[in-house]
Amino acid sequence: xxxxxxxxxxxxxxxxxxxxxxxxxxxxxxxxxxxxxxxxxxxxxxxxxxxxxxxxxxxxxxxxxxxxxxxxxxxxxxxxxxxxxxxxxxxxxxxxxxxxxxxxxxxxxxxxxxxxxxxxxxxxxxxxxxxxxxxxxxxxxxxxxxxxxxxxxxxxxxxxxxxxxxxxxxxxxxxxxxxxxxxxxxxxxxxxxxxxxxxxxxxxxxxxxxxxxxxxxxxxxxxxxxxxxxxxxxxxxxxxxxxxxxxxxxxxxxxxxxxxxxxxxxxxxxxxxxxxxxxxxxxxxxxxxxxxxxxxxxxxxxxxxxxxxxxxxxxxxxxxxxxxxxxxxxxxxxxxxxxxxxxxxxxxxxxxxxxxxxxxxxxxxxxxxxxxxxxxxxxxxxxxxxxxxxxxxxxxxxxxxxxxxxxxxxxxxxxxxxxxxxxxxxxxxxxxxxxxxxxxxxxxxxxxxxxxxxxxxxxxxxxxxxxxxxxxxxxxxxxxxxxxxxxxxxxxxxxxxxxxxxxxxxxxxxxxxxxxx
Amino acid sequence: xxxxxxxxxxxxxxxxxxxxxxxxxxxxxxxxxxxxxxxxxxxxxxxxxxxxxxxxxxxxxxxxxxxxxxxxxxxxxxxxxxxxxxxxxxxxxxxxxxxxxxxxxxxxxxxxxxxxxxxxxxxxxx
Numbered sequence: 029x030x031x032x033x034x035x036x037x038x039x040x041x042x043x044x045x046x047x048x049x050x051x052x053x054x055x056x057x058x059x060x061x062x063x064x065x066x067x068x069x070x071x072x073x074x075x076x077x078x079x080x081x082x083x084x085x086x087x088x089x090x091x092x093x094x095x096x097x098x099x100x101x102x103x104x105x106x107x108x109x110x111x112x113x114x115x116x117x118x119x120x121x122x123x124x125x126x127x128x129x130x131x132x133x134x135x136x137x138x139x140x141x142x143x144x145x146x147x148x149x150x151x152x153x154x155x156x157x158x159x160x161x162x163x164x165x166x167x168x169x170x171x172x173x174x175x176x177x178x179x180x181x182x183x184x185x186x187x188x189x190x191x192x193x194x195x196x197x198x199x200x201x202x203x204x205x206x207x208x209x210x211x212x213x214x215x216x217x218x219x220x221x222x223x224x225x226x227x228x229x230x231x232x233x234x235x236x237x238x239x240x241x242x243x244x245x246x247x248x249x250x251x252x253x254x255x256x257x258x259x260x261x262x263x264x265x266x267x268x269x270x271x272x273x274x275x276x277x278x279x280x281x282x283x284x285x286x287x288x289x290x291x292x293x294x295x296x297x298x299x300x301x302x303x304x305x306x307x308x309x310x311x312x313x314x315x316x317x318x319x320x321x322x323x324x325x326x327x328x329x330x331x332x333x334x335x336x337x338x339x340x341x342x343x344x345x346x347x348x349x350x351x352x353x354x355x356x357x358x359x360x361x362x363x364x365x366x367x368x369x370x371x372x373x374x375x376x377x378x379x380x381x382x383x384x385x386x387x388x389x390x391x392x393x394x395x396x397x398x399x400x401x402x403x404x405x406x407x408x409x410x411x412x413x414x415x416x417x418x419x420x421x422x423x424x425x426x427x428x429x430x431x432x433x434x435x436x437x438x439x440x441x442x443x444x445x446x447x448x449x450x451x452x453x454x455x456x457x458x459x460x461x462x463x464x465x466x467x468x469x470x471x472x473x474x475x476x477x478x479x480x481x482x483x484x485x486x487x488x489x490x491x492x493x494x495x496x497x498x499x500x501x502x503x504x505x506x507x508x509x510x511x512x513x514x515x516x517x518x519x520x521x522x523x524x525x526x527x528x529x530x531x532x533x534x535x536x537x538x539x540x541x542x543x544x545x
Numbered sequence: 546x547x548x549x550x551x552x553x554x555x556x557x558x559x560x561x562x563x564x565x566x567x568x569x570x571x572x573x574x575x576x577x578x579x580x581x582x583x584x585x586x587x588x589x590x591x592x593x594x595x596x597x598x599x600x601x602x603x604x605x606x607x608x609x610x611x612x613x614x615x616x617x618x619x620x621x622x623x624x625x626x627x628x629x630x631x632x633x634x635x636x637x638x639x640x641x642x643x644x645x646x647x648x649x650x651x652x653x654x655x656x657x658x659x660x661x662x663x664x665x666x667x668x669x670x671x
Contacts, residue, residue: 044612321629322557325651329563332654338570361651 033059034160037074037087039104040122041066041096049091049122049152056153057253058160059224063087068099072107075114086113089159091120091152118159120152161227180207183296184228187261188214188237192284196232196261202289216240216248223253230296231258233278235269243272250277257303259295275479277374279303310371317368324364328357366497370480373504380423380508384532387418387427387458391449394431401439408446409435418451418458421532426505430513433498434462434525441523442466456531457511463524469517477515478503502527548574549665552593554584554610555627556602560650564597567654568661581605585613593622595665598644600628615643623664627652 036053040046046064053060063084065071071092078086090108094101101121108114183200187193193212200208211228213219216237222228235245246260260273260281270281279299282292333339335350342350372378395409402409420427431449438447445465452459469477480500502525506513511529551573555561558579565575576591578584582604588596596614600607607626614620626644646660 318629321650322560326557326559326563328651329560329567329654333563333567338567357651 033061034089034156035085035087036060036062036156037071037090038062038064039066039068039071039090039096039101040064040093042093045093045122052153053156056157057224057255058153058156060156060160067097068101068104070098071096072099072104075108076111079113086117089118089120089156091122091156093122120155120159122152181209181229181296181300182227183208183210184219184222184231184256185210185212186214186216186219186231186237187212187234189234192234192261196292199287199289199292214238216245219249220252223249223256228256230299231256232261232296233258234261235273236263243269243276246273246276246278255303255307257299259299306374313368313371317364320364324357324361328354328361331357366501370497370501370504373501373508374480378508380426382421383424384419384421385424387420387451387460387529388413389417390424390428391431391451391460394428394435395449397432398435398439402447405439405442406444407439407442409449410446411449411451413449413451414453418453419532420458420529422509422529423505427509427529430502430505430527431460431462433502434527437498437525438462438464438466438523445522453531454528457528458531459526459528461524461526463522465522468519468521468523469515470519474515474517478513548572549594550574550576550591551595551597551661552584552587552591553577553597554579554581554587554602554607555597555599556580557599564657567658571658573661579603581607581610584610588614588622589618594668595623595625595661597625597627597661600626611643621668623668625660625664627657 038046038049040049050062053062063074065074074084075086075090078084092101092104096104099107105119105121108117108119185193185196187196197210197212200210211222213222214237216239219231219233223231231249233246233249235242237245240248246258249258254277257279258277260270260278261284262270262273262281264283264285267281267283270283273281279302280295282295331350331353335342335347335354369378391411391413395411398409435447435449442464443466447462447464450459450461450463478499480497503513506527506529509529511527513525513527515523515525517523551568553561553564553568553575555564555577556579561577561579565577568575576587576593578587580603584596584598584602585605587593598607598610602610605613607628611624611626614622614624623646624644625646625648627648627650629650645664648657648660
């Protein structure tokens with residue numbers, strides 16, 4: 029049933045690059061067996077014996093660094109393309125410089141694919157993934173096809189109730205349009221294993237399983253495998269959890285007992301298409317963000333230099349307009365960053381990099397960056413921090429981001445009074461409260477607060493539009509740390525954001541560790 | 546006066562010129578290179594006190610430039626990596642050995658100057 033891991037022959041002598049490549053393969057969730065050979069001579073010998081030897085088979089793909097000892101990459105390529113069997117193996121050239129690629133062209137060597145190192149590590153992952161998906165499966169196992177019109181789909185059905193499972197299987201068989209292949213498992217643990225071992229077009233997931241219950245089931249699944257679309261099954265009268273699941277990253281939900289065959293098939297088809305669109309959105313955003321960074325840098329730095337008077341005297345009126353331009357550019361930069369980050373969070377692509385640090389110190393650092401803007405508005409920024417250090421094992425820069433976003437909000441929506449940060453230990457959590465004396469949030473707006481792109485009507489009136497992503501980002505980041513965030517607010521009196529993070533226990537916090545893998 | 550020399554390796558001409566302008570006003574001597582190959586050649590010829598290095602460069606990328614300076618040249622001239630925030634750099638950051646400091650584009654000029662100053666001071670102390 030399972031595809032065997034992809035056999036990769038990696039001809040490379042630099043340990044750093046090997047490590048980076050391994051990391052990319054892990055990120056892309058490509059199951060592989062890596063054979064590393066650090067010189068050309070040995071690599072050629074290995075490839076030649078692989079044709080006849082029982083000990084090892086030819087690899088599925090060869091990744092070749094051009095700059096290796098003994099026989100260099102060019103010579104290795106020559107040996108490969110002069111051999112009728114070896115030249116069929118996909119080859120990825122791995123090089124740091126365009127110069128080698130020019131040289132390859134000069135040699136008129138027939139290489140099929142090359143990838144430049146490092147910057148294009150993403151490209152490397154994509155190239156290997158393409159090869160992985162295209163390779164011929166052994167023992168008549170049929171290929172996973174991406175194109176659903178071709179009619180072959182692999183479904184992973186995660187359901188512990190045998191009657192429900194049989195019903196679903198029946199629904200699938202009723203439609204003859206497709207050649208379905210279902211694999212059923214009862215436990216989340218088994219499902220995770222299936223997903224890491226083989227390819228599935230879609231997962232049909234019951235949230236209540238023997239080893240995991242509720243939305244947590246979905247979270248764990250997405251944390252392990254974010255690229256496969258998920259359709260969630262819920263019980264009758266329990267649509268709320270279905271809606272929540274869709275917000276958490278499921279592509280659709282179905283209510284058991286209300287499903288017809290047509291509806292079921294359509295839901296699976298849409299789920300697959302929706303996931304494709306999500307992926308495209310992610311790639312587009314990443315691309316746009318990257319392409320915008322240079323022009324934004326140029327505009328920002330040019331205007332800064334003029335505004336600072338580095339290119340000659342600037343009168344007050346000019347300075348004012350330059351200042352307005354700069355703050356607009358900064359907002360634009362913030363929007364692009366928030367968009368990229370929130371998309372990553374949504375797709376479960378962000379990993380938390382933990383370190384041990386003192387929260388009070390971080391709070392003081394972040395506050396320092398805000399002092400000037402608060403003073404400008406005539407507001408006071410105060411803090412109450414415990415005298416002893418508050419140690420956390422968390423992603424320092426991400427927690428800093430949560431604080432920054434919350435302070436940004438407080439600053440934006442408060443016109444008089446003060447903003448206060450209180451940090452204290454409470455039982456087994458560390459609590460951080462950021463309260464302001466601002467305009468407050470209407471009760472009916474509170475449920476919308478942490479959702480993406482929700483620009484609250486009451487705030488829009490004041491012409492204070494942010495990205496609508498700040499609080500969504502805060503919530504997701506806090507939850508990635510196994511913490512929670514809440515809000516209390518009264519119109520005209522002020523708003524209080526309260527977030528808690530688990531206290532450092534020993535060296536490792538297991539739950540957040542899960543998200544990391 | 547013996548001004549300190551900074552090498553900017555950046556393929557976006559306008560960015561290189563803007564940084565050059567600002568640094569010259571601060572009293573530094575500035576040399577620029579538009580790709581990794583030229584950057585390495587300039588480094589060997591000019592022996593700058595500090596290098597501002599873009600990650601995504603033609604011919605030889607910033608990561609490799611950094612490695613060649615450290616590994617092949619056995620040189621510990623401070624290197625400040627200036628790169629755009631994207632998925633890939635996120636992953637690579639921290640794994641690229643040898644750079645002393647990272648900054649993201651679009652940068653705050655004040656912060657850039659501060660980092661440059663502190664890197665140069667640390668280098669002088671040693």
